Amino acid sequence: MPLQCKNSLAVKYRSVIERSYDRLVEYFDFEPGDISAIVLPLEEFDRLYESERGHKPLPFIVGSALDNGRILVLDREDFAKKQSHSIGEFESVILHELSHIFVRRITWPRHASIWIQEGICEYLSFGSAGFSGKDFVPFDELESEQGWDAHNPYPQVGAFFEYLARTYGDKKIVSFIKGLKEGSGSEKEVFKRTFNHSLRDLEKVFVESYS
Numbered sequence: 001m002p003l004q005c006k007n008s009l010a011v012k013y014r015s016v017i018e019r020s021y022d023r024l025v026e027y028f029d030f031e032p033g034d035i036s037a038i039v040l041p042l043e044e045f046d047r048l049y050e051s052e053r054g055h056k057p058l059p060f061i062v063g064s065a066l067d068n069g070r071i072l073v074l075d076r077e078d079f080a081k082k083q084s085h086s087i088g089e090f091e092s093v094i095l096h097e098l099s100h101i102f103v104r105r106i107t108w109p110r111h112a113s114i115w116i117q118e119g120i121c122e123y124l125s126f127g128s129a130g131f132s133g134k135d136f137v138p139f140d141e142l143e144s145e146q147g148w149d150a151h152n153p154y155p156q157v158g159a160f161f162e163y164l165a166r167t168y169g170d171k172k173i174v175s176f177i178k179g180l181k182e183g184s185g186s187e188k189e190v191f192k193r194t195f196n197h198s199l200r201d202l203e204k205v206f207v208e209s210y211s
């Protein structure tokens, strides 16, 4: 199995991690290569996060997709100690972080815009939870890391991918992600080729569906 549980807590949650992994192999119809999982209690989680990412985690961060196919997730017993998280979200966070590794490996060596990466991962793990249509941020503003960090609109991008799935089907989403590989045109070109509508047009329809 190319999935390794790197420490004792990860081993404890092996079946949860494997279930998410299997689901993603099936969803993307893709074998991602070696992936390893690390699950840590609060203090150790914060410490490893900071040494890997170069800054302390924001108060709501409970997981991260690190370099070299590693996912880091907070122990479920400590979820309630972080801002706006509950213990029941543990499996969704595992799925979310694993999705990042899949998406990175599928589009490698290209890095998809952060809102696309977060959108597909959020849709698969939390769906559109928490999005009401209010405070919509245009996707153009979310292409850069700075733009993303100013808003952190996880529910919005999850809801947009859910809308795409509902309207065009999950297979189209997978072809979009697979189409993002280097040399296949800009993200907007790949988007239009896949969904037959420009991102701008579908963004408008999506926003209107909430009004």
Ligand SMILES: [Zn+2]
Binding pocket: 096, 100, 117, 118, 121
């Ligand atoms: Zn994410």
